[in-house]
Amino acid sequence: MDIEFSPEDLAFRDEVRAFIAENYPKELRGKQDEGDELSKEDFLSWHKVLAKKGWVAPAWPVEYGGTGWTVTQRFIWSEETARADCIRLMPFGLTMVGPVIYTFGTPEQKAHFLPRILSGEDWWCQGYSEPGAGSDLANLRTRAVRDGDHYVINGQKTWTTMAQHADWGFFLCRTDPDAKAQEGISFILVDMKSPGIEVRPIITLGGEHEVNEVFLEDVRVPVANRVFEENKGWTCAKFLLAHERVGIAGVAASKRGIERIRQIAATELDGDKALLANPFFRRKVAELEMDLTALEFTELRTLAGEAAGKGPGPESSALKIKGSEIQQRLTELTLEMAGHYGAPYFRGFGEGDNEHPIGPGAWANRAAPTYFNARKTTIYGGSNEIQRNIIAKMVLGL
Ligand SMILES: Cc1cc2nc3c(=O)[nH]c(=O)nc-3n(C[C@H](O)[C@H](O)[C@H](O)COP(=O)(O)OP(=O)(O)OC[C@H]3O[C@@H](n4cnc5c(N)ncnc54)[C@H](O)[C@@H]3O)c2cc1C
Secondary structure, three states: OOOOOOHHHHHHHHHHHHHHHHHOOHHHOOOOOOOOOOOHHHHHHHHHHHHHHOOOOOOOOHHHOOOOOOHHHHHHHHHHHHHOOOOOOOHHHHHHHHHHHHHHOOHHHHHHHHHHHHHOOOOEEEEOOEOOEOOOHHHOOOEEEEEOOEEEEEEEEEOOOOHHHOOEEEEEEEOOOOOOHHHHEEEEEEEOOOOOEEEEEEEOOOOOEEEEEEEEEEEEEEHHHEEOOOOEHHHHHHHHHHHHHHHHOOHHHHHHHHHHHHHHHHHOEEOOEEHHHOHHHHHHHHHHHHHHHHHHHHHHHHHHHHHOOOOOOOHHHHHHHHHHHHHHHHHHHHHHHHHHHHOOOOOOOOOOHHHOOOOOOHHHHOHHHHHHHHHHHHOOOOOHHHHHHHHHHHHOOO
16 A cells, blocks of 8 residues: 655654664564564564664653654554564563553552563563453453452463563452452452462464463462552453554554565466466465455554544454454465475474575475464454454444
8 A cells, every 4th residue: 555655754764764774683684584483582682672762662652651653653663664574572561561551550550660661671471361261351260369468369371472481470360259250350460480470381283382371379469569449450451452452453564474475476486487477376465465455444544543542442353353364364375385395394393494494495394383373363362253242242233
């Protein structure tokens, strides 16, 4: 989609491009394109460059460390970082708990946690889901019981992304077992180094260690770490989920993904012609591109609403559904391009394996694990079926 930018916006775009060209860590270049697994250090190296520049949390209010960019500038930023294949930043601090803390937190919580999220000093994880409470999140059973000026927490969380690296976690805990499900929950910040916390890995289909189970046994947490009122944590939880879903749409990254598919398909052969010359394949790429353009317009409307002071509402559910489906279709096309070179590989099958790709390149060897990994996109952040329920209720009034 061609958007006409003002001269000021074009100057901003040039500034962003120059900054990325000069400052994006050399060791990260190409890693994402090749589907490499990224380490904690990888994530933090780009985070820290941006923190130093003051660009790590463009959406935050300026008083808490945001950039004060206009909606167009934020759009340019996400386009340019995706275009340059910059790795995404971990969302748990920046786009999840950060906004909850500056919206609902005490002055002390803001002063302590927000600068540490910006600097990358604290790595956060999200303790919402439980074995018996995923879609039906309000059914959660992890208990926090008051004991003087502490809560004592017992329970189990699951699917906790990157908890193996986490310094802090934001946990939904039941503080009133007698109240209606949504009314007895509190939003509590937990130091992941506290005694009584055990993080156990879950290895996913593609061979990655990305998610975990987290067990909490008699974990003592100061009451001062509760955000907002006791038993009113559901308000924070819903606010956070709406922010999470907008980010999940990943429009700019998907645009980069299509460009990458086009590049590969222009050189990979299908018989004696380029794959992109195959009308069946070209049609699939074109259909994907059209759907992505439609999604981009929807995202721009949401951003314009935000600029006018409207927080993300039920439209974030539509963005999540379409964005996640497109991400999956991108990995399906990549796997199709890889053909049998994508078949036998497993992420992390050997140190330095990217240096010795088999077939057309490392991207093909990574195609299967990346495809398997992307099955998550229609599940996490609230499954797409649940998003359809939200649209039916909130948008269609059914
Ligand atoms: C890779 C990955 C990372 C994740 N990271 C985190 C994390 O960091 N922190 C965290 O707290 N959680 C995380 N999650 C958990 C995620 O939010 C849940 O998996 C999701 O909400 C679905 O819950 P569930 O797995 O319990 O499935 P269930 O709720 O058991 O759902 C099973 C199936 O039934 C369908 N279904 C359920 N209820 C309805 C309904 N009412 N109407 C129609 N269909 C329905 C669902 O759509 C799904 O297809 C992660 C999940 C994945 C896959």
